[in-house]
Amino acid sequence: MKVSIVGAGLAGCEAALQLARSGVEVDLYEMRPGTMTPAHTTGLPAELVCSNSLRSNLLHNAPGLLKEELRRCGSFLMKAADSCRVPAGGALAVDREEFSRTVQDMLTGEKLITLIEKEVTEIPSGEVIIAAGPLASSSLADAIGELTGSGSLYFYDAIAPVVDFESVNMDRAFLQNRYETDENAEADYLNCPFTEEEYFSFVRELNGADKVSARDFEKEIHFQGCMPVEAIADSGDMSLAFGPMKPVGLIDPRTGVRSFAVVQLRMENRAGTAWNLVGFQTKLTYPEQKRIFRMIPGLENAEFVRLGSMHRNTFINGPSLLDERMRLKTDVRIMFAGQITGVEGYIESIASGFLAGSIMAGADVLPPADTALGVILRYPSETATDNYQPSNINYGLFPPLKRKPRGGRRARREAQAERALNSIKKWLLLSVVSSTEQGVNACGDEYHDK
Ligand SMILES: Cc1cc2nc3c(=O)[nH]c(=O)nc-3n(C[C@H](O)[C@H](O)[C@H](O)COP(=O)(O)OP(=O)(O)OC[C@H]3O[C@@H](n4cnc5c(N)ncnc54)[C@H](O)[C@@H]3O)c2cc1C
16 A cells, blocks of 8 residues: 655644554645745745644643653654654744754655645645645645635644844843742743833824724634634733733742733754744734734843744534544545644644544554544544634543542543543554554554553
């Protein structure tokens, strides 16, 4: 068998590597750098287009559990991410270029994978995984629309700006982790503190700023987890102070007190030369971004390594189109993976690629519903079809516990994580038996003993 994969993004690369591990040949099509998307800036595979964070590593947060399951199942991209991490407290953030290059080395080191630089404009024949992401090229989106008969849906996300560390005024900004009590602990966040007056004039400028307007033919719907900063400001004068600019757990060492509001910056690369404004996704025009973000105390002379921008997000109506194995109900040789199925986020897309590769390679037994991988597999096919929207993984999507432990929400989530890791362990054992019987290696042997 030979499988064509469209898109060498997060899902496509993981799927290709899983297939190759099982001895399946793969043609991996990628249109970059010849044809770029509005958000990618390189020709490298598995490019992280916005934040460099893969979110929490902690098990009581669902993305943390998903990462741990992926590690135990032998995900290649998780391995790459762990090897390129940069400090980010309880989160897993990576040096984005090093991450992509590590994945590139994995792909080129695998003789069963052929990387083909080409924009795919029609659905390839034979077994296919479409992993073209939220920015799938329009000709491919048209081909998918023709095939599914339902067309594609659109909404916008926005990218946060990145500043050069050298240009930050450290007489105003300070390094500190939220709620850190150990004075000697290394800080992963750079904080820009606001007085009340500075905060309100900042909000006023944001409210009056020029924005890039949505194109007529596209409907503008913001994904809750990625609201542009100006849209948050627009929803109320104090919304930012209770949202991305919340000052709780941060004491300005110069005043010894909590500031009225704080903008946090997180390290963007290992060298610590570039830092991104956390939660500051934006679609302000470029000149407005420079003018208004330089009002942030400490960023008066900021040099922007990258400015924020707006972009389209394309996804199919999974529940009406896909079966429980992420295959098109009307043509099961075609599978979809990654954000185009309606899972949302880097780690969710990697997980979706892992599942697509394993299932296409012949994995017979599917991950149980009470695992994070089970949630990722089922979300695009089992969610209600009305107003289907992409979603990050969260514990609300897991089946409830039979018996609730005492100790509140955190204790409940820890119990859900424990249940999931037990189920994954059993599933891995079952998969090994099943794949050995079929002569395929559907999951990562090196992780089974963990
Ligand atoms: C601008 C933006 C910012 C985002 N920010 C975040 C974030 O901060 N954190 C987060 O967790 N998630 C974020 N997401 C959501 C999501 O996690 C990422 O988009 C993620 O990369 C999706 O993975 P994927 O594998 O599905 O698609 P991608 O990683 O985008 O991979 C798809 C690949 O297919 C290629 N391609 C497209 N069309 C064709 C074609 N016709 N022929 C050949 N190749 C093609 C593309 O060039 C791309 O390389 C963001 C999404 C966008 C669009």
